[in-house]
Amino acid sequence: MEPVRPEFVPDPSLSQAEMEALQREIAEAARFENDMEFSPAAIASVGDAPDDDQTTLSPSTDDQADAPLVAGVDQAFVDDKAVSAIVVLQNGEVIERVSAVKVTEIPYIPGLLSFREGGAILSAFAELDHEPDVVLVDGSGRIHFREAGLATHIGVTMDVPAVGVAKSLLCGTPEQSLEETYPDGVRIPIAADDSVETCPDGTGIGHAVQTRQYDSPNRYINPLIVSPGHRVSAATAADLVEATADGYKLPEPTRLADSYADEAKGSVE
DNA sequence: GCGACAG
């Protein structure tokens, strides 16, 4: 799978000002509304295993063979090399895994993550045989200073529906404090504020999503920070993460890509 | 100058 918009491929040799200018172009090309090859209504079953016990009736026109392909993307690092892994699932089962290694050209700079990790990710996409219906990327999407986080950059460049799944908030203001402990299933809207320079304050740019929480005592799990990358709305992005989460904090595609990236680290010299 | 910041 190759970039549909080669002009947006992240170039680590650009100046910081040029990187930021490119991000503004990417944000304009990004669509933060649903435009996928499957019905958002079908996401309810995306992460579920095949319905063996027939507790529900499935339309013959929308069976397992047509089920959407959901991919997870994650990176691991070894010295100056980035290892990117992509895992593709259908009906909750892995149908493809690929990885790629690339030397990192620049350090981690908040807001410019895609220029550090994007190259390795696109190399991994080049190895991919299946075209995912939606991709879950580790990091922010629209929740970004210029609405062009890693998930947006990858989504727009490949022109594939993408969702940003981060473990902490880069910018924006949550509707309610994220310091509280919320039960699983809770979704807290995040609005643009002064730090988001490309859209009006108050614009909904994502959600904090509690995919898991401890029942009883004094320990708690932080929510995930979910935002649209490309061709997905904020609400659908959160729906997709909830639908693919399966007992763990991270959605299954992301969790599997994470461990595969770690595993692939072993074969890096 | 101070604060703040995905992975």
Next chain:
DNA sequence: ATCTTGTCGC
């Protein structure tokens, strides 16, 4: 992201 032991809880 990565470096790492123990510890709490189901």
